Every structure is written in structure tokens, then in C-alpha cells.
Amino acid sequence: MSERSERGPARPSLVAPVADEGDHVSEPSDGRAGLPGQAAEASAGARGWRGALVARWRGIAVVALLAVAIYAPFELVPFRVFQFTMVLVYAVALIGLNLLVGHAGQISLGHGAFFAVGAYTTAIMFDRWDVPYPLTLPAAAALAFVLGWAFGLPAVRLHGLYLALVTLAIAIFLVPLLKRFESVTGGSMGLTLAKPAPPAWTGLAPDQWLYFLALAVTVVAVLLARNLLRSRVGRAMRAVRDNEAAAEVMGVRLAFYKTLAFAWSAMFAGAAGCVYTWVIGFVSPDSFAVTLSITLLAGLVVGGLGSPAGPLLGGLFVMFVPSLSQDVNEAAPGVVFGLLIIAVMYVAPTGLAGLAGRAARTIGRTLRRE
Amino acid sequence: MAEFLQQVVEGLGAGAIYAGLALALVLIYRFTGVVNFAQGELAMFSTYIAWQFMAGGMAFWLALPLTLAVSFVGGMLIERVIIRPVEGAPELTVVIVTVGLFIFVNAAAGWIWSFLIKDFPSPFPAGSAQAGALTVSYSTLGNLAVVAVVMGALYLLFQHTKIGLGMRGVAADPRSARLVGIRVGWMLALGWGLAALVGAVSGVLVAPLLFLEPNMMGGVLLYAFAAATLGGFDSPVGAVVGGLIVGVAETLAGAYVGFIGSDLKVGVPLAIILAALLLRPQGLFGRAAVRQ
Numbered sequence: 001m002s003e004r005s006e007r008g009p010a011r012p013s014l015v016a017p018v019a020d021e022g023d024h025v026s027e028p029s030d031g032r033a034g035l036p037g038q039a040a041e042a043s044a045g046a047r048g049w050r051g052a053l054v055a056r057w058r059g060i061a062v063v064a065l066l067a068v069a070i071y072a073p074f075e076l077v078p079f080r081v082f083q084f085t086m087v088l089v090y091a092v093a094l095i096g097l098n099l100l101v102g103h104a105g106q107i108s109l110g111h112g113a114f115f116a117v118g119a120y121t122t123a124i125m126f127d128r129w130d131v132p133y134p135l136t137l138p139a140a141a142a143l144a145f146v147l148g149w150a151f152g153l154p155a156v157r158l159h160g161l162y163l164a165l166v167t168l169a170i171a172i173f174l175v176p177l178l179k180r181f182e183s184v185t186g187g188s189m190g191l192t193l194a195k196p197a198p199p200a201w202t203g204l205a206p207d208q209w210l211y212f213l214a215l216a217v218t219v220v221a222v223l224l225a226r227n228l229l230r231s232r233v234g235r236a237m238r239a240v241r242d243n244e245a246a247a248e249v250m251g252v253r254l255a256f257y258k259t260l261a262f263a264w265s266a267m268f269a270g271a272a273g274c275v276y277t278w279v280i281g282f283v284s285p286d287s288f289a290v291t292l293s294i295t296l297l298a299g300l301v302v303g304g305l306g307s308p309a310g311p312l313l314g315g316l317f318v319m320f321v322p323s324l325s326q327d328v329n330e331a332a333p334g335v336v337f338g339l340l341i342i343a344v345m346y347v348a349p350t351g352l353a354g355l356a357g358r359a360a361r362t363i364g365r366t367l368r369r370e
Numbered sequence: 371m372a373e374f375l376q377q378v379v380e381g382l383g384a385g386a387i388y389a390g391l392a393l394a395l396v397l398i399y400r401f402t403g404v405v406n407f408a409q410g411e412l413a414m415f416s417t418y419i420a421w422q423f424m425a426g427g428m429a430f431w432l433a434l435p436l437t438l439a440v441s442f443v444g445g446m447l448i449e450r451v452i453i454r455p456v457e458g459a460p461e462l463t464v465v466i467v468t469v470g471l472f473i474f475v476n477a478a479a480g481w482i483w484s485f486l487i488k489d490f491p492s493p494f495p496a497g498s499a500q501a502g503a504l505t506v507s508y509s510t511l512g513n514l515a516v517v518a519v520v521m522g523a524l525y526l527l528f529q530h531t532k533i534g535l536g537m538r539g540v541a542a543d544p545r546s547a548r549l550v551g552i553r554v555g556w557m558l559a560l561g562w563g564l565a566a567l568v569g570a571v572s573g574v575l576v577a578p579l580l581f582l583e584p585n586m587m588g589g590v591l592l593y594a595f596a597a598a599t600l601g602g603f604d605s606p607v608g609a610v611v612g613g614l615i616v617g618v619a620e621t622l623a624g625a626y627v628g629f630i631g632s633d634l635k636v637g638v639p640l641a642i643i644l645a646a647l648l649l650r651p652q653g654l655f656g657r658a659a660v661r662q
Contacts, residue, residue, distance in 0.1 A: 101462070105462060107461075107462055107465055107466075109407075109469065161405045161461055161465060162599070162643075162647055162651075164405075164407070164465050165405075165595050165599065165643060166640070166643055166644065166647070168407075168592070168595075169592055169595070169596075169639060169643055170640065172588070172589070172592055172636055172640075173634075173636055173637050173640050176633045176634050176636055176637075177637070179633065180634060294469060294472075297469065298469075298470070298473065301470075329481055330480065330481075330485065331477040331478070331479075331480035331485075332477070332481070333477070334473050334474065334476055334477020335474060335477045335478055335481060337470075337473050337477070338470045338471065338472070338473035338474025338475070338476075338477060338478075339470075339474055340470075341466060341467070341469065341470030341473065342452060342467055342470040342471065342474070345456060345463055345466055345467050345470070346455050346456070
């Protein structure tokens, strides 16, 4: 025990150096910290100017990305549209996981369970009561939020490791539990459901309609997460992540915010699960085995912990890396995932998003020098 | 009553296996402060190595020491190569790295040996001993004996050898240990090597019961976590006692609680982890951590 106390009570956070959303503007320019007074002032002036530029370019990039995302389904074959729909589904779940792991500094190895809760809530509402599909989204999200809150309560007492243990145990336990309540969940056979059909006025094909539903949910999730992080709650979460003791002294209620982070994060996963059911039209317990939870965490780590682009990159990763590497060998996705996670932790703790940001800054610096 | 005792004995047999893996988890935690999520997968990999030796025509009792030696060296290598760069990093980083290792080792075993299940011979004779109304299979007795031997060997190593003293020194205070001339890095590697070795023993014990396949240890790992949490993550004795309790609790719950049956037994470790953390977070034998 004393060994760990040697490492100090104030544990530096892994994700601390990652600029959080909105912080990019004030990011210190590297290597200039030691400059004498005047030069430092000049650089501070330049930083503001550069910050505005970065913000504008970011805005343009986001709009361009959205335009491409809206145009893409009209150009791609239905199978590709389906794949990108799944990318969005994973991205929504990863936005939630990013809140928890990247911003609140807690770990979950069981987010697949909340994903499953959302998926099954939707499926059962369809199956039992023929609820119109738009209504299943808030229900699934709300139930996941409540369950997240309930399981987040013990999380208050657990940190790091124990939370990982408990969430892992939940993810493992969920599969036999779903199989047991056969009358409701359909047991191992699962439930097959009708997919939401496109309204006639849109003139869209079914796969395109599902894509746009997923895109809409993703956009809402991104905005929600962004606003959440900029709010009092977001600041409190980051304070807890960076230094629990300091946060507590400053009046942040640790227990409350940790639980809240867990609940919010579960809510996003539940919403993603709901869209998953819309898109796939089928749920079965084995789709939500513990592998899903671990894959989600892997995707987020590779995509970029604590960065706004991380979940989307992670979603692409989770969707395409297995399907590409599966051709090599059944086990190849696991090998690639495992090696990448370890490699990312060593060389680029900010993931692909961090690498992209670093590359952009290097290019920008080179351009300015010329 | 005889029926009940019978169940308890079965539970102890299962518990011995959980205790073995929990012991491996605790060893690494004590020396390096890392909870190794890949511990089960490393044990599974070791078991495959043993299987490979035997497939090459080797006798079990020759394959076993070879496997243990390979596991020991492998564990040390993993510490030196994979864990060393993140030592002292935040818990989150370390947990993620061991999860990466988990995924990698699992997939690598599937790549090398395929995901088809394989038979693994039991080192113990098939029959069972009779004690009054009680029937105890030799494999249950064997498992318990092996765990007792491992436990005893570890005790001798830590309490009565110079290396053990060094390792305890490192666990107590790495900085002071370094100042008195203990090579801390090697001691940590040694800890990982020992844990891999102990894990390999538990893998070899599990394989005849569950069949050998890459996902064999997934469930066992959860029980081992429950055992370590219950016993206290820094207490080897706790790990063994915790393992036995978890094994018995699981068997009794499966046999006597109709609702749980055989399929929901995996909820028992979850309940034990939650209960232990809520009622006695440091575990039965663990020391409470003081937070400054």
C-alpha cells in the first residue's frame, strides 16, 4: 500500500494534457514556455490570433463533415450506407464512454451492458406494445440513465480498478440474465422486429432513412455532450478527474458528480442501443457479450480519449477494422485491437484524434514558417 | 446433510482453482500495484503451451515443469517489455494496457491454436475417495493439494529466502528498497514471473474441467476477482480463503437457490464483489488504504 502512497496522493491524470473541447483556444504553444518576457508576450498575442483562426477552421471542418455525411448515402451502395449507420451508432455509445473515461476519468468495462439495455428496451416496446419508434428513444435513454445512476452509486466508493471490476462483472452477468427471462426477451433466440420505414414524403430508401435517423441522433448527442462539458457539470467532472482532493476542497460534491457522470454516460450508450435495434431489427443476448464492452473501450482509446473527434474515429475503427482484418484470420481483429491499444497508450495517449491534431499543428507551423 | 456436505466439498474443489488465479492476481497487485486483467488469458496461454508439449508426445509431469518455466520467463518478459513503460502511470492507463494485453493474448491463442475446444488430460486419477457418506473425487483432492503446495511454496519463498525478503521490501517501500541496494526492477519482474507461474498452475487445473479453448478463463477470471476482492487485494492468504468461499458460495447457490440454477451462477461473484466493496472495501484480510 505504501508503495502507492509514494506515487503521491495527487495522481496526474492520463488525459490531463489533452485539451478538452473549448480549451483548444488557450492551448499553450509548445516549446515557448522558456522565452524571455517580451517574446512570451508577443507569443501570447499571436496565440489569441491563432486561437481565433483555429476555431474558425474547426467550424468550417465540422460543417464540411456534416455536408459530406448528408450527401454520402445518396452516392453509396446500401451495404456501405448500413456500415456507416453502424459507425454512427457506435459513435453515440462512444460519446457516452468518452464522457466517463475521457472527461470524468473513471473506467467502465461494461458499457455494452447499457447499450444492451437500450437495445432491449426498444425491442420489447416494439414487440409487446407496438410503440411508435420515435418514442422508444427517450424511453431507452431514460432507463439506461436510471440504471447508470443505480450502478454509479457504488462507483462512488470505488475508484479506478474496482469500478472496472464491477462493470466487467455486470457485462458478463447480463447475457445469462437476458437468456433467463425468455418470455420477455425471447431468450437465446432473441427478438426479430420490423425496422422503421421511411415516410412516403421523403422518397428515401429504407437504408437511407435509417442512416438519417442515426445521423440525427448522433448530431443531437454531439451537441448534448458538448454543452454538458461546457456546463458546470462538465467542469466539475474534469476537476474530479484531475485531482479529487482539490475538487472536493473547491466544493465539488464528488459522490454526486461521479454518479452523474456514470448515469449520463450510460444514457448515451442506451440511446445508441436503441438506434442499434432500429437499424438491425434484431436483438439477441449474444450480440451484447462482454466482447462488445471491451471493443467499445478499445475503440475509444484508439480514437482518442477526451477528444471531441475521438468517438467518431473510434466508431470508424470499431466498424471497419474487424471487417477488414477478418479476411486475414478469425483472430486477426483481436490481435490488431490488442496491439493498437497498447501502442496507443505508449506513443499517443490522445489516440488518432490527438495524432490528427498534432499533424495539423505541425503542418500549420511549417506553413507559417515559409 | 450429507448432500449439503457433498456440495460444500464440490465447492471447495472449484474454489481451489479460483484461489489459484486469485493468488496470481494478488501477487502482481502486491508488488506492482497493478491489477492484471490479462491474468486469466496468460494462464490460458500457458495451458496451451502445456497442451503443445503433450501433443508433441511429452508426459504430463515432464510438460508441467517446462510450462511453468516458460510461463515464469514469459511473465518476466511481459513486465519488462509491456508493463515497464507505464509503471507509475495513472490507474486508468495501466488498466487499459492490461485490457489490451487481454485482447491480444486471447486472439493470439485463437490464431495459433484455433477456437475449437481441445481435450486436456487431468493430472489426477479419475476415481474418487469415500469418506463415510461423502464422495470426494481425486481431482478435487488434487486441486486442493496443489493450491496448498503453491501457497506453502510462496510462504517459504517470501519468509525464508533472501529474494523473498527483497520482494517484500519492494512491496513495502520501493524507494527505500532501492536505497539499500535491492534491484527494484528485477524484483517487480520476478513478481510478474511468479504470478504467471501460479496462473499457469490454475490454468492446468481448470483445463480438464472446462475443456481448453481461448475463452476458457473468462469466467474463472471473474471468480478470481471476486475471491481477491473478498480476501483483500494485497493478501495472499485472503486470496486463497476468498477463492474457497467464492467456490462454495457459487456451488451452494447453484444447488439450493432455485432461481439461480446453473445459468445465473455467474451473478454470485458480482454479488460478492459488490457486498465486499460496500461492507468491507479492504477485504477480509486486507489492510485499509489510507488516503491523504
